[in-house]
Amino acid sequence: MNNLSRRSFLQSSARTAGVCLIGPSALLKSLCADSPATSPDRITPFPLSSVRLAPGIFREQEEINARYLDSLTVDRLLHSFRVTAGITSAVTPYKGWEDPTCELRGHFAGGHFLSAVALAYAASANADLKNRGDELVAGLAQCQQKIGTRYLSAFPTDLFERLAQGTPVWAPFYTYHKIMAGLLDMYVHTGNTDALQIAEGMAQWVREYFVGISSDQRMRMLRTEYGGMNEVLVNLAAITKKQQYIDIAHDFEQPGFLDPLAARSDELEGLHANTHVPKIIGAARMYEVTGDLRYRQIAEYFLEEVLTARNYVIGNTSIDEHWKTPPGQLKGTLAWTNAECCVAYNLMKLERLVFGWTGDARWMDAYERALFNCRLGTQNADGLKQYFFPLAAGYWRAYNSPEDSFWCCTGTGVEEFAKFADTIFFRRGGDLYVNQFIASTLDWKEEGLVVEQVTQFPQEQGTTLKIKSSRPAARTIHVRIPGWTTSDAEVKINGRSLEAVADPGSYLAIHRVWEDGDTITVNLPMQLRHEPLAGDNSVTSVLYGPLALAANLGAAPADGPLRVIHSGDTVPKNLPKPDPLPKASVGSAAQPDQWVRIESKSDLRFTAAAENEHYELIPMCQIRDQRYALYWQMQNTLPQS
Numbered sequence: 001m002n003n004l005s006r007r008s009f010l011q012s013s014a015r016t017a018g019v020c021l022i023g024p025s026a027l028l029k030s031l032c033a034d035s036p037a038t039s040p041d042r043i044t045p046f047p048l049s050s051v052r053l054a055p056g057i058f059r060e061q062e063e064i065n066a067r068y069l070d071s072l073t074v075d076r077l078l079h080s081f082r083v084t085a086g087i088t089s090a091v092t093p094y095k096g097w098e099d100p101t102c103e104l105r106g107h108f109a110g111g112h113f114l115s116a117v118a119l120a121y122a123a124s125a126n127a128d129l130k131n132r133g134d135e136l137v138a139g140l141a142q143c144q145q146k147i148g149t150r151y152l153s154a155f156p157t158d159l160f161e162r163l164a165q166g167t168p169v170w171a172p173f174y175t176y177h178k179i180m181a182g183l184l185d186m187y188v189h190t191g192n193t194d195a196l197q198i199a200e201g202m203a204q205w206v207r208e209y210f211v212g213i214s215s216d217q218r219m220r221m222l223r224t225e226y227g228g229m230n231e232v233l234v235n236l237a238a239i240t241k242k243q244q245y246i247d248i249a250h251d252f253e254q255p256g257f258l259d260p261l262a263a264r265s266d267e268l269e270g271l272h273a274n275t276h277v278p279k280i281i282g283a284a285r286m287y288e289v290t291g292d293l294r295y296r297q298i299a300e301y302f303l304e305e306v307l308t309a310r311n312y313v314i315g316n317t318s319i320d321e322h323w324k325t326p327p328g329q330l331k332g333t334l335a336w337t338n339a340e341c342c343v344a345y346n347l348m349k350l351e352r353l354v355f356g357w358t359g360d361a362r363w364m365d366a367y368e369r370a371l372f373n374c375r376l377g378t379q380n381a382d383g384l385k386q387y388f389f390p391l392a393a394g395y396w397r398a399y400n401s402p403e404d405s406f407w408c409c410t411g412t413g414v415e416e417f418a419k420f421a422d423t424i425f426f427r428r429g430g431d432l433y434v435n436q437f438i439a440s441t442l443d444w445k446e447e448g449l450v451v452e453q454v455t456q457f458p459q460e461q462g463t464t465l466k467i468k469s470s471r472p473a474a475r476t477i478h479v480r481i482p483g484w485t486t487s488d489a490e491v492k493i494n495g496r497s498l499e500a501v502a503d504p505g506s507y508l509a510i511h512r513v514w515e516d517g518d519t520i521t522v523n524l525p526m527q528l529r530h531e532p533l534a535g536d537n538s539v540t541s542v543l544y545g546p547l548a549l550a551a552n553l554g555a556a557p558a559d560g561p562l563r564v565i566h567s568g569d570t571v572p573k574n575l576p577k578p579d580p581l582p583k584a585s586v587g588s589a590a591q592p593d594q595w596v597r598i599e600s601k602s603d604l605r606f607t608a609a610a611e612n613e614h615y616e617l618i619p620m621c622q623i624r625d626q627r628y629a630l631y632w633q634m635q636n637t638l639p640q641s
């Protein structure tokens with residue numbers, strides 16, 4: 001217990017000084033996403049295979065997702081790849097965005113599906129899904145071999161020719177990226193070396209494709225969505241330690257987009273959100289691999305800007321898939337078509353990368369906000385996923401169909417729900433970071449350390465960490481003290497309270513010799529608070545801890561076309577107009593406890609006094625089959641700050 005006196009309370013900002021400068025030659029040593037970092041300053045995730053979810057809300061959702069993945073068959077996924085390669089396929093193809101006539105076909109079948117089964121194998125040792133992935137990789141290898149040019153896609157190269165000629169085409173490189181990323185995930189998470197070989201061949205094809213294309217022509221082509229082509233090529237370079245893939249990744253850079261961000265200028269208005277977040281993830285990885293600080297500055301500014309000036313209460317951004325307003329001006333943007341789910345998936349990837357450079361708790365607060373509010377809850381009991389996240393009042397959740405949609409968000413959704421364990425714990429040297437409060441177990445084999453996290457969070461306002469150690473060892477364990485908690489947050493070591501805890505919004509660093517059986521108990525009181533809509537103080541949302549609270553407006557439409565969309569469309573047909581926002585009984589200056597009452601902390605039940613009635617409020621992630629409202633009209637307007 002004496003070691004308690006050695007605790008230090010590190011403000012996360014102090015960590016930002018440690019900039020990681022790696023020269024290009026050093027970089028290619030280690031940069032696959034889950035490998036140990038070469039930089040002592042970087043905080044990195046554990047391999048997904050080191051962390052297991054314990055029974056709880058996240059594991060339940062992981063299992064539902066795995067059952068959905070298991071319902072898909074390899075031959076049907078391979079259909080359009082085989083047809084493209086001239087290999088006979090007599091099966092019934094999937095529909096929607098995987099239909100043999102859709103220009104995005106292959107994005108899910110040979111891309112997201114591969115990523116998801118690889119992640120599922122790493123996260124939960126799901127061998128059946130791994131086998132499915134291996135079969136699919138073998139089928140793809142056959143197709144690539146038959147084509148003979150190292151090209152691999154579920155559509156012919158005509159689409160790339162149209163891209164080069166400037167003839168309208170949907171997004172051939174977007175699809176190509178998904179396939180390459182799926183193959184790399186199969187290599188990284190399951191060790192499938194054929195997958196790596198196929199991906200390298202695909203990268204070579206890209207290099208040859210750009211030969212003879214002028215810089216001007218390439219810039220014009222890059223105006224068509226290309227997903228994370230730069231990211232996957234940087235990842236390939238990191239895995240293979242081959243500089244040539246960095247060179248190809250540079251071919252996917254657009255100075256017109258990146259330069260204003262480097263100058264800290266928000267020129268995002270009018271841009272398609274999910275086209276652009278992956279480009280920043282690519283820039284972030286380029287920083288990690290080349291050490292070029294300009295890429296880091298771009299990524300940090302972009303993330304900060306989107307999260308502060310363009311974000312909604314659920315932790316996601318966009319309307320009609322775009323940024324359509326000046327920064328900080330979201331007034332009048334609440335609709336069905338808010339916050340495409342893919343955008344949250346991509347922002348969260350960026351948040352965990354930027355956190356790794358800075359150790360700043362704000363990025364893990366943001367990650368938690370998105371995780372609990374716009375990821376958890378976006379899958380139904382059949383494993384179907386949402387596309388948009390309606391934020392206008394009176395709407396409900398709608399999902400893709402099992403075999404007739406295959407949206408982008410179906411794809412990022414099956415990945416997300418397979419990798420909930422990837423951000424709970426991070427490490428730096430022998431230090432441990434506890435980022436997220438999710439029931440789970442970390443097995444840190446190199447250090448002989450097992451950490452069991454026992455929690456019912458968010459029904460429980462805190463967590464307990466149980467240390468199992470084969471040998472006592474001095475190390476620092478950093479626990480996130482979220483920005484949403486109060487000054488009453490408390491941490492106990494083996495039942496004894498620390499005299500002080502780090503400020504909300506930072507990490508508490510506890511240094512001591514940890515012994516087998518030690519426990520850390522973290523109590524994080526939640527409180528109600530308002531968060532106005534950016535640019536409109538007369539409209540507010542209510543949070544409790546990290547949870548956005550939704551007014552329960554009664555039953556959603558019965559199962560049918562308004563709930564499950566059986567086509568490639570992303571919005572149900574014949575949507576009614578939204579309701580007016582419910583009116584709070586108080587003015588904008590009121591405190592939330594003047595009109596919102598906590599009925600049960602453990603059940604997370606609340607009531608709100610509105611103008612003419614009382615509403616039940618529940619966490620948004622618990623909204624299933626109800627219509628809901630996340631924003632309230634207040635009685636008067638505060639002066640704009």
Ligand SMILES: [Zn+2]
Pocket residue numbers: 274340341342343387407408409410
């Ligand atoms: Zn999407």
